[in-house]
Amino acid sequence: SSELTQPPSLSVSPGQTASITCSGDRLGDKYACWYQQKPGQSPVLVIYQDNKRPSGIPERFSGSNSGNTATLTISGTQAMDEADYYCQAWDSSTVVFGGGTKLTVL
């Protein structure tokens, strides 16, 4: 099965834009999802089908996917956005998760 690669960590200042990447072979040919997980909590879906936001997810969360890279963008990052973020895609009817990126807002 394919692998999805994410940077282990990313730091951003409050109010700035955070861009978290997820790389995989021909990832742009598949749909990517993104999940947010805060310490001690369950994952929450924040982006599906590359760029769609579930109800209740703030507009500052957006996504894109092209070539070999999917990107989660958080505009105007807030302290409450500090969390682990995981990308996910389907590969031949199996699920693949990225290793996760720890986003620090400081």
Place this chain on the structure above:
Amino acid sequence: EVQLLESGGGLVQPGGSLRLSCVASGFTFSSYVMNWVRQAPGKGLEWVSPISSSGGTTYYADSVKGRFTISRDNSKNTLYLQMNSLRAEDTAVYYCARKNTENAFDIWGQGTMVTVSS
């Protein structure tokens, strides 16, 4: 309210067995593919096993194939994971998760901790 509630985790010795349950509420359980996803301490998410809405089709990650069995009882709105021949590397929080029509895991339970240790 749409909700998933897992139970059944605990401490078990290597080679032992556990059965996890996940009770769904607030949606038509029998219409959805359900999944088990686990997360080892300090690690990322690992997809373990899905089951079709009817229960007729299942799949297992290589890491649990032959040891774990997923099942569901749509009359009880409940998903199960029977775990046998447990190993230390199975230690994790186990989440049940609903797959929606857009192939995303849109609802997650709170998780249940499984610790395999002597």
